[in-house]
Amino acid sequence: MAGKGVGAEAPGTVRLHRKAAMFCGILCDMKPIATANYDFEKLITGGSVYVDKTDMLWKLASSKDAIYFISRPRRFGKSLMLSTLKYLFQGKKKLFKGLKIEKKRWNWSQTYPVIDLNMSDFDKEGTREGFVRSLTTTLQERLEKEEIPYKKSDAPGLLFDRLIKGLAAANKDDKRVVVLVDEYDHPLGGLLDDRRALRAMRREMHGFYSTLKNNVGVIRFLMMTGVSKFTKLSVFSGLNNLTDLTMDARAADLLGYTHEEVLANFPEHLDALAAKLGTDRDAAFARLVQWYDGYKFHHSAKSVINPVSLGLCFQKNDFANYWSQTAMPTFLVDILKRHPLDFSNIEIDEEELKKHAVTPAENRGLFCALI
Numbered sequence: 001m002a003g004k005g006v007g008a009e010a011p012g013t014v015r016l017h018r019k020a021a022m023f024c025g026i027l028c029d030m031k032p033i034a035t036a037n038y039d040f041e042k043l044i045t046g047g048s049v050y051v052d053k054t055d056m057l058w059k060l061a062s063s064k065d066a067i068y069f070i071s072r073p074r075r076f077g078k079s080l081m082l083s084t085l086k087y088l089f090q091g092k093k094k095l096f097k098g099l100k101i102e103k104k105r106w107n108w109s110q111t112y113p114v115i116d117l118n119m120s121d122f123d124k125e126g127t128r129e130g131f132v133r134s135l136t137t138t139l140q141e142r143l144e145k146e147e148i149p150y151k152k153s154d155a156p157g158l159l160f161d162r163l164i165k166g167l168a169a170a171n172k173d174d175k176r177v178v179v180l181v182d183e184y185d186h187p188l189g190g191l192l193d194d195r196r197a198l199r200a201m202r203r204e205m206h207g208f209y210s211t212l213k214n215n216v217g218v219i220r221f222l223m224m225t226g227v228s229k230f231t232k233l234s235v236f237s238g239l240n241n242l243t244d245l246t247m248d249a250r251a252a253d254l255l256g257y258t259h260e261e262v263l264a265n266f267p268e269h270l271d272a273l274a275a276k277l278g279t280d281r282d283a284a285f286a287r288l289v290q291w292y293d294g295y296k297f298h299h300s301a302k303s304v305i306n307p308v309s310l311g312l313c314f315q316k317n318d319f320a321n322y323w324s325q326t327a328m329p330t331f332l333v334d335i336l337k338r339h340p341l342d343f344s345n346i347e348i349d350e351e352e353l354k355k356h357a358v359t360p361a362e363n364r365g366l367f368c369a370l371i
Contacts, residue, residue: 030268035311038079040087044095051265051307054101056254057085062106066221070245070254071229073295075308075323077255078225079118082180085223086114089178112178112220113167115142120186128200131187132156135208139163146170156204160211168218176220179212185226213239249298256295256304262288269314276317291319 034048043050060068072078087095091111096102122134132155139159143150148166150159167177187205191198212222216239229246245251253261263270263285274284292309296302312322 030272033266033269033311033314035308035315038083040080040083041092041095043080049265050099051257051261052099053081053254054084054088054096054099055104056251057081057088058101058104058106059250060223061085061088061221065241065243067216067219067239067242068222068245069224069226069229069242070251071226072246072255072297073306073323074227075306076295077307079182081255082116082182082223082225085178085221086116086180089114089221110173112174112176113146113171114178114180115163115167116180116182118182120183123187123190126190128187128197128204131201132204155207157207157211160208161215164211164215164218168215174220176218178221179219179223181222181224183226184209184224185228189227216241247297249301252296252298252301253304255307257307257310258302258304259285259289259293262305262310266310266314273314273317287319288313 031047031049034043034046037043037046037048040050060066070078088101088106089112091108093108117138122131122138124130124134135156136159139156140150140152143159143163143166146163146166148162150162154162164177164179168175171177187201188198191201212219222239222242229244245254257265267281270281270284270288273288274281277284277287288305288310292305292313293303295304295306297304306323309322313319
């Protein structure tokens, strides 16, 4: 029997190599996906995929009564949205080149001092004392940087008040500031099953957020994000012109990705996933929808896909329950172990999801919003 030539390979092996080469070629052409970077500037300058929502942000930012709150599940793009707003109000026009807002009327020369606070940064210890200490240090450092006088004995609310007023006064053109508060409710989340600690933390945060309603006149734009809406915090009872975007049709797809956005922004990633699965792009997309779709924030709106779960799926080229691995609050699991709920027979209407009193585990609507 005649032997094969030197270096010759079986036809099946050749097909395998071609498939591998095609797969590697797709990977080389793909933009990176940022699943742990929530800084808009780093994302843009790093060449990562950015799903453009700037036309929607422009509408919000252009409003005269620009006082907003929005609630979404964890790892849903809230921090990146706030970062984008920060650079918008700072007038970093170059970062927005080629984006939808570039075609809108926006005064890039009019900039504003931005106070951006992520409340989860001050909750590392899980206690009121630790929260106050960390928040106080951060506010004092910002006041010193801006050369705004304060007293060492000032409570966080008073420090916050001094910072808002001081920055507004220093803004020569407009005399107003921009305030961005991320995860406003984070310090309360881990205390839902400890009534005494919860009441103490609530009093502390009530005093801190009261500063906002006392300074509405010098706030050009306010956006607060969280995973739920606690009605007993002063920020919601005092800000009469606050717009809750949580179940607002205008903001239903502000966070998360619609089907059209996934298809338009991730074609190479879809092709790579399809090659891994041995199928076509349509079938790969159908699997993505089956795994990560299903979020709907208005009855007439399109459903959206969880952005972090989608990004991790594309990064790993595999399907898994990524949200529960990266975003499931452990305190919910602990509380549910002590207070079991039968979720198969729970009906929560829209109004209950919109507002929650700060109560322990009996608040079923709160759990449905947090999970």
